[in-house]
Amino acid sequence: MTTAAPEAPAPTLDFVFHPRSIAIAGVSAKEGMAFGGSGFVSSLQEIGFPGPIFLIHPTAPAIRGIKCYPSLLDIPDDVDYVISSVNARHVPQLLEDCIARNVKVLHLFTAGFTETGDIERAKMEQAVVARAREAGIRLIGPNCMGLYVPESRLAMMNGQIPEPGPVGMVSQSGMNAGEFVRYALPRGLRFSKVISFGNGADLKAADFFDYLADDPGTEIIAAYLEGIQDGPRLSQAIRRAGAVKPLAILKSGRTEAGSRAANSHTASLAGSLQVFDGLCRQAGAIRVESLEALIDVTVAFRFVKRLAGPNIVVVGGGGGASVLAADDLAAAGLSVPPLLPETQAELARVTHEAGTSIRNPIDTTSLWEEKGFASTLMPAATAPNIDAVLYHTGFGGGMSRRGDVRSRLRSQAEELAQVQAKSGKPVVIAIRPSSDAEGFDHTQEFEDLCWRNDLAVFPGIKQAGDALGRLIQWQRMHNL
Amino acid sequence: MTTAAPEAPAPTLDFVFHPRSIAIAGVSAKEGMAFGGSGFVSSLQEIGFPGPIFLIHPTAPAIRGIKCYPSLLDIPDDVDYVISSVNARHVPQLLEDCIARNVKVLHLFTAGFTETGDIERAKMEQAVVARAREAGIRLIGPNCMGLYVPESRLAMMNGQIPEPGPVGMVSQSGMNAGEFVRYALPRGLRFSKVISFGNGADLKAADFFDYLADDPGTEIIAAYLEGIQDGPRLSQAIRRAGAVKPLAILKSGRTEAGSRAANSHTASLAGSLQVFDGLCRQAGAIRVESLEALIDVTVAFRFVKRLAGPNIVVVGGGGGASVLAADDLAAAGLSVPPLLPETQAELARVTHEAGTSIRNPIDTTSLWEEKGFASTLMPAATAPNIDAVLYHTGFGGGMSRRGDVRSRLRSQAEELAQVQAKSGKPVVIAIRPSSDAEGFDHTQEFEDLCWRNDLAVFPGIKQAGDALGRLIQWQRMHNL
Numbered sequence: 001m002t003t004a005a006p007e008a009p010a011p012t013l014d015f016v017f018h019p020r021s022i023a024i025a026g027v028s029a030k031e032g033m034a035f036g037g038s039g040f041v042s043s044l045q046e047i048g049f050p051g052p053i054f055l056i057h058p059t060a061p062a063i064r065g066i067k068c069y070p071s072l073l074d075i076p077d078d079v080d081y082v083i084s085s086v087n088a089r090h091v092p093q094l095l096e097d098c099i100a101r102n103v104k105v106l107h108l109f110t111a112g113f114t115e116t117g118d119i120e121r122a123k124m125e126q127a128v129v130a131r132a133r134e135a136g137i138r139l140i141g142p143n144c145m146g147l148y149v150p151e152s153r154l155a156m157m158n159g160q161i162p163e164p165g166p167v168g169m170v171s172q173s174g175m176n177a178g179e180f181v182r183y184a185l186p187r188g189l190r191f192s193k194v195i196s197f198g199n200g201a202d203l204k205a206a207d208f209f210d211y212l213a214d215d216p217g218t219e220i221i222a223a224y225l226e227g228i229q230d231g232p233r234l235s236q237a238i239r240r241a242g243a244v245k246p247l248a249i250l251k252s253g254r255t256e257a258g259s260r261a262a263n264s265h266t267a268s269l270a271g272s273l274q275v276f277d278g279l280c281r282q283a284g285a286i287r288v289e290s291l292e293a294l295i296d297v298t299v300a301f302r303f304v305k306r307l308a309g310p311n312i313v314v315v316g317g318g319g320g321a322s323v324l325a326a327d328d329l330a331a332a333g334l335s336v337p338p339l340l341p342e343t344q345a346e347l348a349r350v351t352h353e354a355g356t357s358i359r360n361p362i363d364t365t366s367l368w369e370e371k372g373f374a375s376t377l378m379p380a381a382t383a384p385n386i387d388a389v390l391y392h393t394g395f396g397g398g399m400s401r402r403g404d405v406r407s408r409l410r411s412q413a414e415e416l417a418q419v420q421a422k423s424g425k426p427v428v429i430a431i432r433p434s435s436d437a438e439g440f441d442h443t444q445e446f447e448d449l450c451w452r453n454d455l456a457v458f459p460g461i462k463q464a465g466d467a468l469g470r471l472i473q474w475q476r477m478h479n480l
Numbered sequence: 481m482t483t484a485a486p487e488a489p490a491p492t493l494d495f496v497f498h499p500r501s502i503a504i505a506g507v508s509a510k511e512g513m514a515f516g517g518s519g520f521v522s523s524l525q526e527i528g529f530p531g532p533i534f535l536i537h538p539t540a541p542a543i544r545g546i547k548c549y550p551s552l553l554d555i556p557d558d559v560d561y562v563i564s565s566v567n568a569r570h571v572p573q574l575l576e577d578c579i580a581r582n583v584k585v586l587h588l589f590t591a592g593f594t595e596t597g598d599i600e601r602a603k604m605e606q607a608v609v610a611r612a613r614e615a616g617i618r619l620i621g622p623n624c625m626g627l628y629v630p631e632s633r634l635a636m637m638n639g640q641i642p643e644p645g646p647v648g649m650v651s652q653s654g655m656n657a658g659e660f661v662r663y664a665l666p667r668g669l670r671f672s673k674v675i676s677f678g679n680g681a682d683l684k685a686a687d688f689f690d691y692l693a694d695d696p697g698t699e700i701i702a703a704y705l706e707g708i709q710d711g712p713r714l715s716q717a718i719r720r721a722g723a724v725k726p727l728a729i730l731k732s733g734r735t736e737a738g739s740r741a742a743n744s745h746t747a748s749l750a751g752s753l754q755v756f757d758g759l760c761r762q763a764g765a766i767r768v769e770s771l772e773a774l775i776d777v778t779v780a781f782r783f784v785k786r787l788a789g790p791n792i793v794v795v796g797g798g799g800g801a802s803v804l805a806a807d808d809l810a811a812a813g814l815s816v817p818p819l820l821p822e823t824q825a826e827l828a829r830v831t832h833e834a835g836t837s838i839r840n841p842i843d844t845t846s847l848w849e850e851k852g853f854a855s856t857l858m859p860a861a862t863a864p865n866i867d868a869v870l871y872h873t874g875f876g877g878g879m880s881r882r883g884d885v886r887s888r889l890r891s892q893a894e895e896l897a898q899v900q901a902k903s904g905k906p907v908v909i910a911i912r913p914s915s916d917a918e919g920f921d922h923t924q925e926f927e928d929l930c931w932r933n934d935l936a937v938f939p940g941i942k943q944a945g946d947a948l949g950r951l952i953q954w955q956r957m958h959n960l
Contacts, residue, residue: 171800172800173798173799173800173801173803174799174800175797175798175799175800175801176798176800176801176804177800179800179801179912182876182915183915185915186915224800226800226803252800252803252804252807253803253807254807254811255806255807255810255811256810257806257807257809257810257815257816257817258803258804258806258807258810260806260818260839261802261803261805261806261807261816261841262803264837264839264841265799265800265802265803265837265843266799289807290804290808290942291804317655318653318655318656319653319654319655319745319746320651320652320653320654320655320656320657320659320704320706320732320745320771321653321655321656321659322741322745323653323706323732323733323738323741323742323745324656324732324738324770324771325741326735326737326738326740326741327732327733327734327735327737327738327741327769328770329737330735330736330737330738331734331735335737336737336741337737338740357744357745359740359744361741361744363745396662432659433913433939435662435663435665435666437917437920437921437924440917440920441917444917459913462770
C-alpha cells in the first residue's frame with residue numbers, strides 16, 4: 001500500500017482509451033476459440049493494434065505467433081492495459097502483478113463475481129476494487145467485453161473496423177455493445193468509443209457519460225443500461241451528457257422478469273422505470289425499448305440531424321405498403337398531409353395515370369421509368385407543406401432481376417442525395433428486409449450507397465417513422 | 481340481358497379457384513416486363529398451370545411462345561377465367577366478350593375505377609359489376625393481383641411455389657398478399673388460397689371469409705383489410721370464420737392519414753378502429769398492426785398450436801439479450817419464472833460455472849459444448865413450472881465460422897425437435913437477423929431446418945413473445 005487513491009474519478013479518463021501496450025492473461029493454447037482471451041488477441045490483431053501485445057500463459061511458448069510469458073512480472077516491457085480472462089479466483093494475484101508493473105487499466109473480462117449472487121464472490125469483487133483504487137489502477141468490469149476504440153485500434157470483437165466516427169456508446173452488456181456495432185456499421189454509423197462495462201465495480205456508467213460528454217471526438221451518445229449504480233451521480237452524468245449532446249438510452253429491467261434477469265447478468269438493481277423515464281425527460285434524453293430502436297434513433301441523430309416539422313411525404317411502390325406507411329407514421333406522431341393541388345398538378349405531368357396515387361403517399365409507375373425517379377421525387381420534396389421525404393423500397397422476390405440492378409441502385413442513391421441537397425429537406429430511406437440471398441446483397445449495397453450519400457437508412461417504414469418521431473421529441477425537449 | 485343473377489353469393493365459390501383454362505388480355509409484346517399482363521404469364525408458367533393459357537393482343541402473333549388472338553372471341557377453346565390487364569376504358573367490351581364466351585370469372589388487374597376518386601370512373605365500375613352480375617360472371621377486383629392457389633397451380637407473382645398448405649389468406653392489397661407469401665414461405669407456411677381482391681366491386685372480403693371458413697383445405701385464415709364493405713355482412717362472415725378456424729386480421733386505415741390512403745388505394749372506407757376491434761373480440765379473431773405481426777401470429781397458429789400456460793423458459797447465449805428477452809416476454813403478457821431449485825440443480829450438473837445463468841433466462845456455455853445442447857435444454861423444457869421453451873440464436877459476425885456450421889445447424893434443429901417431442905411442450909426459435917451474407921445463408925438454412933422439424937421460427941425474441949402472447953389471447957377468447 002503506497003498512496004491512497006481518491007474515490008472521485010480522475011479529471012480525464014483519456015488514458016483508459018489510449019493504451020500503448022496490452023497484456024492478455026488467460027489465453028487458451030487451443031486453436032479456433034473465438035471467445036475469451038483468444039478472441040481478444042484475434043480482434044486486436046484484426047483491427048491492427050499498433051503496440052505490442054503480450055500473452056500470459058503458464059506453459060505455452062507462443063500462441064498465434066505471439067510470445068507467452070508465465071506471468072505479467074516476466075514481461076520485459078511496460079504494459080499499460082491488461083485484459084483478464086483468467087478464472088475469478090486468480091484475479092487478486094493478477095491485480096497484485098498489475099500493481100507491481102505499474103499497469104494503468106485492468107479490464108476484467110473475467111466473470112463470476114457479484115452477479116453470481118454468492119456473498120463470498122461479491123466480497124471478492126469489493127476487495128479487488130478497494131485494492132485497485134488504493135493503487136491507482138482503474139478497472140473496467142468485471143464481466144464485460146471492454147473497449148472498441150477505432151482511433152486507438154482497440155477492438156472487443158472481430159469485424160470491428162478501424163474507421164472512427166462520431167458515435168460514443170456505453171453498454172452494460174458486451175453482447176449488446178457488439179450487436180449495436182455489428183448492425184450499426186452497415187447503416188453508416190462510425191464510433192469514437194464503445195464501452196462494455198459489465199458489473200461496473202470501479203468505472204461506472206456515470207464515469208463514461210462524463211467522459212463522452214467532454215470527448216471532442218464524440219458527437220452523439222447511445223447507451224444500454226441494466227441497473228442504476230449511485231443514482232444521484234448517474235442522474236447528474238445523464239443530465240450533463242444530455243444537455244450537450246444527442247443522447248439515447250435503452251434501459252432494460254423494465255419489467256419484474258427483466259429486472260431479475262438484469263440482477264443475474266450484471267448484479268444490477270434495475271430501479272423504477274417511471275423514475276428513469278422522468279430522469280430522461282429532465283435530461284433531454286430519448287429512452288427507447290429495444291436495441292433496434294437505439295440504432296434507429298442514433299441513425300436519425302447522425303444523418304437526419306433536424307426536422308423542420310412533422311410533415312412527411314411518403315414515396316414508393318405498392319398501395320398496401322403506402323396505406324400501412326401512413327398508419328405507422330401517424331402513430332409515430334408524424335403527419336402525412338395531402339399534397340397541395342399545385343404539387344399534385346406538377347406530379348400529374350410526369351405520371352401516366354394521373355390518379356390518386358399522387359396525393360401522398362405517392363405510388364406512381366413514373367418512379368420506375370428513366371428520368372421519372374427524380375422528376376417524381378423533386379416536386380414532392382419541394383412541396384411547401386412537406387418537411388421530409390420518406391422513400392421506401394425493397395429487393396428480392398425476383399423484382400431485382402430487371403435490368404442492370406447495380407447501376408440503377410447507384411443512380412437512385414445519387415438522385416435521392418441530390419433531392420436532399422437541392423430541397424434542403426431530409427430524405428430518409430426505408431428498405432424492407434429481403435427474403436432471398438440476391439435481395440440481401442442488393443439491400444446491403446443500396447444501404448451502403450445511401451449512407452455514403454449522407455442519407456439515413458432504416459430497415460422498414462415503421463422504424464423510420466418511429467426514429468423521426470423521436471427526433472422531433474428530442475428537438476422539442478431542447479427547444480430546437 | 482338473359483337472366484338476372486342473384487345478389488347473394490353462389491353457394492360455393494369453388495369454381496373460382498379451379499379454372500381449367502385462362503386467357504390474359506393486355507399482355508405487352510415487349511420483353512422483360514415483370515408486372516402486369518406479362519407478369520401473370522410468367523407466374524403461371526413458373527408455377528406450372530396445367531391448362532392452356534391464351535393471350536389476347538391486337539397485333540402480336542405470339543408472346544413468350546404463347547399464341548396471341550386479337551380478341552377473346554377468336555380463341556377456339558373454352559375459357560374459364562380471364563385476367564384483364566387492359567386499360568379501364570376497354571373493360572366493358574372485354575366483359576361483353578366474356579359473356580359471349582361463357583367465361584366464369586373475370587379477374588380485373590386493371591385499375592383506374594372508383595379508387596381514382598373520379599365520379600365517371602366510379603359509375604363505370606358500378607356498370608361493369610351490374611352487367612357481370614346479370615350475366616352470372618364473378619369479378620375479382622378491379623385493381624388487384626388475383627389468386628395464388630397452389631393446388632390449382634395458379635400464381636399471382638413469381639416465386640410462388642406449387643406446394644399447398646393449410647393457410648388461407650385474404651388481402652385487399654396485392655403487394656401485401658405477395659409480401660405475406662414471400663416472407664411466410666421461408667418460415668414454413670404453405671397456402672390453400674391467397675386472394676388479392678382490391679376494390680372488391682363484386683366478390684368482397686365477406687365472400688372469401690365465408691368460402692375459407694367452409695374450405696376443407698384451409699385450417700388457418702389471415703387477412704389484410706383496408707375498408708369495411710357492407711358492414712353487417714362482413715361482421716357476420718368474420719364471426720363465422722373466427723368461430724371455426726384461427727383467424728388473424730391486419731386492418732389498415734387505423735389513423736386519419738392511413739384511412740385517407742386506403743381510400744386512394746382501394747376506394748375503401750376504413751371505418752372506426754374501435755368498432756372493428758370490438759368486432760374482432762366478439763368474433764374471437766386476433767387483430768394485429770403490421771404485416772410482420774400477421775405472419776408471426778400465423779406461424780404461432782400453424783406450429784405452436786396451443787400453449788398450456790404463459791410460463792416461458794428462455795435459452796440462448798448473451799446476457800444482454802437474455803435481459804431484454806425477459807422484458808419483451810413480460811411486456812407481451814408472458815411470464816419468465818425462476819426455475820425451481822431442483823431444475824437449477826439438474827442444470828448445474830451440466831454447466832461449468834454453476835452460477836446465476838441457470839435461473840431463467842438460461843445462458844450457459846454448456847450450450848456450445850458437444851452433448852451440452854440437449855442436456856441443457858431438456859431439464860429446462862421438462863421443468864414443472866414451464867409451458868414452453870424459447871431458444872434464441874443468431875448467425876454472422878464471424879461467430880458462424882467456428883467448425884462445421886452446416887452439420888451443427890442440422891443437429892441443433894433435430895435436438896430442438898426431440899426436446900419438443902419428448903417434453904410435449906412447444907419449442908419456439910428466435911433468430912436475430914444477420915448483418916452479413918454468410919450469416920444470412922445460415923439464418924435461412926437454420927430457419928428451414930427448424931420448420932421442417934415442426935418448430936415455430938421467428939425473426940427475433942420480441943416477435944416470438946408477441947405471437948405467443950396473442951396465441952394465449954386467442955385461446956382465452958375460445959376457452960381453450
